[in-house]
Amino acid sequence: MDRSRIQLRHLRYFVKIVEAGSFSRAAALIHVAQPALSQQIGELEDALGVSLLERSPRGARATLAGKRLYDEAVEIIKRIEHLPEVVRADSVEMAGVVRIGMSPVLASFLSGPVTHACKAAMPNITLHFVSTTSGQLASRVNAKTLDLALIFDDEFATGLTRHALFRQQLFLISQPDVVAGRDRIGREKLGELPLILPSHPHPAIATALVDPLLAKYSDSVRVMVENDFSATVSAVIAGLGSGILALGDLTHVEGASGLKATPIEPPVFMTAVLIANTDLTPAASAIHVVIRNLITRYLDNGRIVGAVRADH
Template sequence: MRRSRIQLRHLLYFIKIVDAGSFSRAATLIHVAQPALSQQMSELEETLGVPVLHRSARGVQVTAAGKLLYAEATAIIDRIEHLPDLVRSCGEEVNGVVRLGMSEVLAEFMANAVTGACKAALPNVTLHLVRAASELLSNRVREHSLDIALIFDGEFAVGVASQALFKQQLFLIAQRTTLGKQDSVTWSALRHLPLILPELPHKHIVKTLLDPVFNEGPHAVAIIVENDFWAQISAVQAGLGSALLAIGDLSHTRGGEDMKAVPLEPPVYMTASQIRSAERPLSPAAHAASNVISNVILRHLDEQKIVGAKHLCS
C-alpha cells in the first residue's frame, strides 16, 4: 500500500505539539479538537514509518526521529513564511542589522569563517557578534535581544526553534606535558585526573557520563569554575587540571600550542544547533544570514575543516 505524502498541516501541528508539550495544550492554542490533532499525528507517523512522539499522562516527549523532524520542519516552515519577503526582495540588496550569538567554544573555531562569509555574501548587513555561554544565548534569543545563535543544544527550549547543524566530538583538554604521547583517553581514566568543570555543565555529560565515573570509587578533586570557556582554558594553562570541551583544534586558541586535545574513548558527541525565536519570524537580513551560516558550516563539514565534527546522518 502506498503511503500518503506529508502535508504541511502535519508539520505545523507537530511543531505546535512539541512547543506546547502536550496534545491538549496544543489543541487549545491552535483551536483544533484534540482527537483531530491525534489523528493528524497518527497519519504523520504512518507516513514516516517511525514514531516521532512518546505519549504519556504527563504530556509528550520527542523521539530521536522526532528531534530530527522538528529541526527540519521548523526550517521548512521558516522558509515558507519568508518566501514572500525573498520574492519581493529579488534583485534588491538585503540590508539591516543581524544580532548573532555564538557559544564561546563554537566561536573559537567558527567565528572568523562565519563572519567572513556573511560579510562577503551580505555586504550591506551589519553583523553584531556576541560570544557567551549557550544557556545565556538561549535566554537572549527567547527575549528577542538576539536574532539567531549557534550553540551546543541538548534540549528543546520553550520559545526557541532549533535547527541541528552537526555533531561535535568531546575532547579532553590538558597541558601537553600532562598528556605526553597519549592520543586518546578513556572515561574510566578521568577518575584519576583533576577536572576543571563549569558551574553549570552540560546535563548530558554529567548525568550520563561523569556521575557513573565518579561513583566508581575515589577520584581526583574536580575544580569548579564559572560557566566560561576562558575560565576553563586559563585553569588548564595554569596546570590546575584538565577540561572537557567540544573542541579538537587549539591552533586558534591563545596559548593553544602548550595544550593538547585528545578524544575520549568511547567517543561522545554533542549537537551544534542554530536557534531562533519560535514566536517571532526572522527579518530578511537575519534569514539571509542564517542561510549563509548553514552553508558555510556545511562546506566546512564536507571539507573536514572542523576537527571532531560529523554530519548528523553519519
C-alpha cells in the first residue's frame, strides 16, 4: 500500500485508538472488530513506513511519529468533515427554507445538534422542523410537504431516496428500582413487569417484541398510549409502569433524568434512516450532507448510546 492510498478511515481509526488508549476500547466505541482495526493500523504504518503505536498489555500509546500524525490527522479529519459545509456556506443558492421531519425519539437528542450544525454551516437557510411518527413523516416527504426526514426503518420509504444512518437498540425505560442491580434485561423478564406500550407500535417493534408480549402477557400491560414517546415517558415518570423505546440516553428528555434505560437482551434493533425527495433543492441537498456528517461524527465518538453502524 503506497501513501497515495491512505484512506480517511485509517486516520479516523488511528485517532480513536490514541484517544481511547487501547485497541479494544476503540473497537467497542466505533463498533469495528478488533482484528479489522489492527489490520487498518497495520496498513497505515506500512504506508508511512513508521511505527505509530506502542502496544502493551495495558493498551496502546502513540510513538513520537504517532503523536505527530495524531495532531495532523485531527486537523485533516476536521477539514474533510466540514468541507461540504464550507464550500456551500457562501453560495447565493444556499438560502431559503428547508423542511425537516424527525421522529420524536430521534428529535429528543438530535434536533438541537442538527439545528446548530445546519445554522453554523449555512446561516441563510431557514429550517422548518416537524416531529411526528415515522409513517406520517414519510407520507409528508412523499407528498413533498417535507424535504427530508429522519425516521426509524425503511418500511415507509417507498419511492424515496434512503440513506441508512445507524441501527439503534431498544431499551426498557423504567424507574431505577424496577431494574435494581441489572445492567440488562432479558425479553422473557419483560412480561413480569407492568408495561406501557404504544397502541400502534412501529412495525419493527410490533413484530419483534410487542406482539409476542401481548400474546403471552396481556395482563402485564397497564397502559396503551397513542403518542408512544412523550406519553410513554410521562407514564413512566408517573410510576404507572415501564416503557420500551429506541433510546439509551435520557439526559436530553425533559423530566426523565431520574429514569433508567436498560438494554433488552437479546437485542432488538431499529434502523434510523434519512429519507428525502428525489428532486431536492440545492439548499436541501446541502442540509442532507450536513446531517449525514453530523451523525457520522456522533457514531465515531460513541455519542449515541446503543447505536451501531447501519452496515454492521
